[in-house]
Amino acid sequence: MFGVTAHRVTVLILAVVAGSGFAAASAAGKSVKVVNYEFRPKAVTVEKGERITWKGVRGSHNVTFKRSPFSRRRFDRDIFEGRRFSKRTRREGRFRYICSFHDHLGMRGKVIVE
Ligand SMILES: [Cu+2]
Numbered sequence: 001m002f003g004v005t006a007h008r009v010t011v012l013i014l015a016v017v018a019g020s021g022f023a024a025a026s027a028a029g030k031s032v033k034v035v036n037y038e039f040r041p042k043a044v045t046v047e048k049g050e051r052i053t054w055k056g057v058r059g060s061h062n063v064t065f066k067r068s069p070f071s072r073r074r075f076d077r078d079i080f081e082g083r084r085f086s087k088r089t090r091r092e093g094r095f096r097y098i099c100s101f102h103d104h105l106g107m108r109g110k111v112i113v114e
Pocket residue numbers: 037060061062099100101102107
């Protein structure tokens with residue numbers, strides 16, 4: 001009984017936190033359209049802390065960074081038609097990424113964080 005209540009409270013708090021994060025993301029940041037077979041624009045420049053949103057317009061793709069602007073880990077995320085994801089940049093530098101499905105077609109992009 002108590003477990004269920006605690007769980008509901010946690011879900012509510014997460015929803016509020018996620019909601020405020022989304023509002024901040026829409027206020028600033030850059031977006032990249034993902035189409036067959038390119039990232040538009042190919043390069044985006046943002047300030048550290050700014051968000052980047054990838055929007056799936058056409059086809060099934062991914063965003064793969066060996067060195068990412070988000071953390072020290074490699075970053076790899078699928079992006080399908082009609083879907084989107086947003087990430088906050090946390091590291092300065094120039095970061096190249098690819099769609100690993102279509103790298104051979106030159107499906108590559110770049111993020112510059114200043
Ligand atoms: Cu692709």
